Amino acid sequence: MLGTTPFVQRHILYAHKFYQFWQDSDQPQNWGFAKNQVTSFHLPTEDGESIHAWHVLPLPVYRQHEATLQAQPTGHCADVTASESFRILQHDPSAKLIVYFHGNAGHLPSVVRAPSFRMYTATSNYHVLAIDYRGFGTSSGSPTEDGLILDGCAALKFALETAGLSPDRIILIGHSLGSAVAAGVAERYARVHGVDFAGVIMVASFSNLSDMLSGYAIAGLVPILKPLRSYPRVLRLILGCLVDHWESAQRLRNIVNIVHRSNVEEHQNVKKQTHKSQKDAQRHLRLSLIHAADDNDIPCIEDDKIFATVLGPLVRDAAGNEATTAELLALKEQRTKHLGKGAFVSEWRDGNVAIRQERFPHGGHNDIVLFPPVLLEIMRIFEEAAQCQ
Known part of the structure; x- marks a missing residue:
């Protein structure tokens, strides 16, 4: 019955500890991006956490500012508002922004995330803002339902109030x-x-979450609660213990x-x-x-x-x-x-x-x-x- 405890539940659901520690997500070039096409930085949340974010420039826009962008330092950006990429986003009246919320496990560039960011920005004027939720990657804290929503709101606050979109x-x-x-x-x-x-x-x-877990299988192979459909009382008992819904x-x-x-x-x-x-x-x-x-x-x-x-x-x-x-x-x-x-x-x-x-x-x-x-x-x-x- 370990699965009924909040600690175990959240580790199973969010799988946030499945993080490639040997991969430095402050170096987006490792995932095929142009030098400084991606700005890696942290955002504050209203409850005091610090979440890791990527701002990915669209390549057509990057090309227009290539020399200036390549002259900037690489790696983590301590003040994103002082970066050239932020200036470009803030002062472009035609800029459009995709705010991307990824699935569980891994970190910002994991699985199909980096390839999808490259695709969305390859030939358009679409910027991408993506975040690692609390407890994921280099973000602080531990994941909860309310916490992840606050993380998402921090990304939107940055886009609306800081960048002025x-x-x-x-x-x-x-x-x-x-x-x-x-x-x-x-x-x-x-x-x-x-x-x-x-x-x-x-x-x-x-x-x-209750309906999803009843039919969910990790990687399509390892069912979580699906076998318990034959035992509805046990299934209801476990689902009744969910802390996030x-x-x-x-x-x-x-x-x-x-x-x-x-x-x-x-x-x-x-x-x-x-x-x-x-x-x-x-x-x-x-x-x-x-x-x-x-x-x-x-x-x-x-x-x-x-x-x-x-x-x-x-x-x-x-x-x-x-x-x-x-x-x-x-x-x-x-x-x-x-x-x-x-x-x-x-x-x-x-x-x-x-x-x-x-x-x-x-x-x-x-x-x-x-x-x-x-x-x-x-x-x-x-x-x-x-x-x-």
């Missing part, structure tokens, strides 16, 4: 565990700060409720104030769910659960009752384009709320972040944000 130039991308962090950060900014970002992309995501579907549903209610109220206010533009008053949510059909770690059905949960506030009958699961499935099918065995795209739009789900046939659990759906969706979101300005 507007929210419509920022996309949040979360992969696996990082998708839950992205949902938590987006929900907090929508609820507490009234801030809506250009988009939130959830890659290989899960609806909540990661209710991503509910958090995203909360954002839909916030945006929908706010727009209804603003619509009523606009009618009373003819000088106020309806377009200016609108809040928005662009949510994208991307999952590979051959993901053996987190079943792709988890995205279906998120899609159905998030739609709840938008699909009601005349009496205000939410649609049943069967009704939602029928409505979703009307908006679905099938693209071959196991692959489809479903898109639901309701005012300024857009929810898009893509099931891609290949990519497994990790490689999917390198496959076309993710980069194409980044492009779509930024293009749509530009059209709305």
Whole structure:
């Protein structure tokens, strides 16, 4: 029953001690980046932790400033605001930023992370800001659900307040565990700060931790709790001891409720104030769910659960009752384009709320972040944000 203790649970869930100590993440050139294309630095959190971050410059922008960047010192940057890369980001009115939240285990450049950063920045003007959560890599502290959300908020505070970027130039991308962090950060900014970002992309995501663990297998081979499905009472006992819950579907549903209610109220206010533009008053949510059909770690059905949960506030009958699961499935099918065995795209739009789900046939659990759906969706979101300005 060791798995019921918080210490063991968190080591299993976050696997933050699986860190390649022999790899110096303050030297991004070791992972194929140009000299000083990446600035390695630390960010403070509101509860006093220090988290490791990378700011990756897009290569076309890097090329314009190559001589100046290469003349700067390499390694860890003690004051990121004094760096040339920060100056470039802060003073470029066309700069767009991807804030990336990675999955469990390893550190910033591990597995597919460095290759994905290279791909996103290779031919675009997209900057990347990625962080190691508390307890990961060279970040201080130990991981908890609330702590990881605070880490994500520290990254967004840096982007919004320190770098001065507007929210419509920022996309949040979360992969696996990082998708839950992205949902938590987006929900907090929508609820507490009234801030809506250009988009939130959830890659290989899960609806909540209990459901995910019931079907999760490490590397697709080693099941965690799946064998206990034959013993439901034991499974319920263990799941009842979880200290972190990661209710991503509910958090995203909360954002839909916030945006929908706010727009209804603003619509009523606009009618009373003819000088106020309806377009200016609108809040928005662009949510994208991307999952590979051959993901053996987190079943792709988890995205279906998120899609159905998030739609709840938008699909009601005349009496205000939410649609049943069967009704939602029928409505979703009307908006679905099938693209071959196991692959489809479903898109639901309701005012300024857009929810898009893509099931891609290949990519497994990790490689999917390198496959076309993710980069194409980044492009779509930024293009749509530009059209709305």
